[in-house]
Amino acid sequence: MSKKIMVTGALGQIGSELVGALREIYGEENVLSTDLKEATEIADNYYEKLDVTDSDKIAELVDKHQIDVVYHLAAMLSATAEKYPKKGWDLNMDSLLTFLELAKEKKIKQLYWPSSIAIFGPDTPKNNTEQNALAIPTTVYGISKRAGEFWCNYYHEKFGVDVRSIRYPGLISWKTRPGGGTTDYAVDIYYQALEERKYECFLSENTALPMMYMDDAIRATIELMHADADKLTVRTSYNLHALSFTPKEIAEDIQKHIPDFEISYKPDFRQQIADSWPGSIDDSVAQKDWNWKPKFDLSAMTVAMLNNLKEKLGK
Ligand code: NAD
Ligand code: AKB
Numbered sequence: 001m002s003k004k005i006m007v008t009g010a011l012g013q014i015g016s017e018l019v020g021a022l023r024e025i026y027g028e029e030n031v032l033s034t035d036l037k038e039a040t041e042i043a044d045n046y047y048e049k050l051d052v053t054d055s056d057k058i059a060e061l062v063d064k065h066q067i068d069v070v071y072h073l074a075a076m077l078s079a080t081a082e083k084y085p086k087k088g089w090d091l092n093m094d095s096l097l098t099f100l101e102l103a104k105e106k107k108i109k110q111l112y113w114p115s116s117i118a119i120f121g122p123d124t125p126k127n128n129t130e131q132n133a134l135a136i137p138t139t140v141y142g143i144s145k146r147a148g149e150f151w152c153n154y155y156h157e158k159f160g161v162d163v164r165s166i167r168y169p170g171l172i173s174w175k176t177r178p179g180g181g182t183t184d185y186a187v188d189i190y191y192q193a194l195e196e197r198k199y200e201c202f203l204s205e206n207t208a209l210p211m212m213y214m215d216d217a218i219r220a221t222i223e224l225m226h227a228d229a230d231k232l233t234v235r236t237s238y239n240l241h242a243l244s245f246t247p248k249e250i251a252e253d254i255q256k257h258i259p260d261f262e263i264s265y266k267p268d269f270r271q272q273i274a275d276s277w278p279g280s281i282d283d284s285v286a287q288k289d290w291n292w293k294p295k296f297d298l299s300a301m302t303v304a305m306l307n308n309l310k311e312k313l314g315k
Contacts (some may be wrong), residue, residue, distance in 0.1 A: 002030050006067045008052050009074030009201040011035040011042070014114070014168075014217065018071060021218045032065050035074070052095035062107055071221075078141040079270050084288070085140040091258050092144035094152075097151040100151060103161040111163040113226055115149050115237035117165060118182075120141035122276045125309060128277035129238045130287045134297070138276050143251060149236035156235040158245070164224050165237035166217075169281060172301060173214035174308040182273045186211055186250060190305045193254045194315045198262040205248040205265050208279035212242035213296035213304065227290035242294035244280035244287055252304045260299050269270030 003026055009015050010033035022031045033042075034050035048061055052074045061067070063300070074095060080138040081088030096113055103111050110179075120129055121136040131200035137143050145167075177191075178184040185201050186209075203209075220240055245253075251263040253254020286292035296304070 002026055003068050004030055004032070004066050005071065006032045006034060006061065006065065007071045007073060008034050008173070009072075010047075011037060013171060013173055013176045013178045014214070015071075015073045017173065017214055017218055018073070019291045020178065020219060021222060022062065022071075025222070032061070032067065034061065037226045039131050043276050047111060050096070052216045053091060055094075055098040058098055058310065059107070060100065062102060062126065064247060065077055069110045069225075070099055070102075070108050073114060075114075075144075076141070077179060077181040078116075078139055078273050079182050079184070081144070082139060082269065082273065083143040087146050090276050093147060099274055100155045100161060100163065101112075103163065104155060104159040104218055109162065110225065111161065112221065113152060113163060114121075114221075115145045115146065115165050115167045117167055117169050117277055118273075119146040119237070120276075124278055125280045128280055128282040130282045131234065139180070139273050142276075144270065145237075146279075152237070162229060163235065164232065165245055166220060166224060166240050166286075167237045167281075168217055169242065170314060171214050171217050172305065173211055174312060175214075182270045182277075183209055183211060185247065189247070189250060189254065190309055191313070193258050193261045194309055196312055197258065197260055198264070199251070200264050200266050201247045202266065202268045202270050203247055203274050204267045204271060206246050207262075207274050208244050208246045209274055209277060210241060210281045210309070211277070212240070212294065213301040215304075216242050216294045219295075222289055222315050223292065224272060227277050228303060231289050233289055238286040238289070238292075239281050239283045240286055240292060241281040241283040245298055249296065250302075253298050254306070256299075274276035287295070291302045
C-alpha cells in the first residue's frame with residue numbers, strides 16, 4: 001500500500017519544492033499539502049488549510065486522510081522570531097510536540113522535522129563545526145530548534161518514534177522567496193543582481209555562513225527519510241554541509257556573469273544573529289550513516305539561480 005503523506009508549511013520556501021518532489025515519488029493524490037491560506041486561494045486538488053497551532057485540526061486531518069508520514073515544516077524563522085519571541089517559541093515547539101504525540105500514539109508512522117545550523121551559538125567552534133559541538137544558541141529560533149532536537153531524541157529513545165531531522169544550513173532557491181531568515185540575503189542578492197544590478201547587503205562582507213542549494217536540500221531530506229532506520233545513529237538532528245561563503249564571495253561569483261553588478265553593505269540586527277552561527281559544518285556523520293553528498297558548489301548554484309530566475313522574471 002502506498003504511503004499517505006502530509007506536509008505542513010507547504011507554501012513556504014522548502015515546502016513549495018518538497019511537495020512536488022514527494023508527489024513525483026508517491027503520486028499527487030498521496031501527498032497532502034497544508035498551510036495557512038484558504039483552499040480556495042490555492043490551485044491544488046490535494047490541499048487543506050491547517051494552522052499547526054490547532055492540535056485538534058491536525059488530528060482531524062491525519063484521521064480524515066489516513067496519514068502515515070508527516071513532513072512538519074511550518075515554523076517561524078530566525079529574524080522574525082527575534083521580533084516575536086513568545087509567538088515563535090509557541091509555534092515552533094507546540095506544533096512539534098503535537099506531531100510527536102501523534103507518532104507516539106502510532107497515529108503516524110514517521111515524522112520529518114527540520115532543525116537548523118541556528119542551534120549553534122557564539123561559543124561553538126566556527127569552522128567545520130562537528131555534529132556534537134557545544135551548542136548554546138542565543139536566538140529564540142535557535143533555542144526552539146535545539147529544544148526540538150532534544151524532544152525528537154526523547155520520543156525516539158522513550159517511545160520508539162521514527163523521527164528524522166536535518167540541521168539545514170541557509171537554503172538558496174528560485175521558486176519561492178524565503179520567509180524571514182538571516183540567510184535570506186543569499187537569495188535576495190540574485191533577484192537584485194538581475195533586476196537592479198546592485199544589492200545592499202544586511203550582513204557585512206566577510207560574514208561566512210553555511211549554505212545549500214535547494215535541490216540538494218530536497219534530495220537530502222528524501223534520502224534521509226528513505227534510509228534504513230538501523231543505520232541512523234543521530235535522532236536529534238544531522239549536521240549537513242554543502243557550501244560556505246561570504247557576501248563578498250557570492251557577489252564576486254555573480255560578477256562573473258553580470259560584470260556591472262555592485263554590492264554594498266549595511267549590516268542590521270541580523271548581523272548579530274549571523275555572528276552567533278558557524279561558518280562551516282562538518283557533516284561526516286551524515287556521510288557515514290546515509291551516504292550524504294552535496295552536488296552543487298557555489299559556481300554551479302550561481303549558474304542555476306541566474307538561469308532559472310532570468311526565465312522566471314523574464315530578464
Ligand atoms: P518559510 O517561512 O518559507 O515557510 C513557512 C511556511 O509555514 C509558510 O508558508 C507559512 O505560511 C507557514 N506557516 C507559518 N505559520 C504557520 C502556522 N501557524 N500553521 C501552518 N503553517 C504556518 O520557511 P521554510 O524556509 O520553508 O522553512 C521550513 C522549515 O525548515 C522551518 O522549520 C525552518 O525552520 C526550517 N529551516 C529552513 C531553512 C531555510 O534556509 N529555508 C534553514 C534551516 C531550517
Ligand atoms: C534562517 O536564516 O533563519 C534560516 C536558517 C539557517 O535556519 N535560513
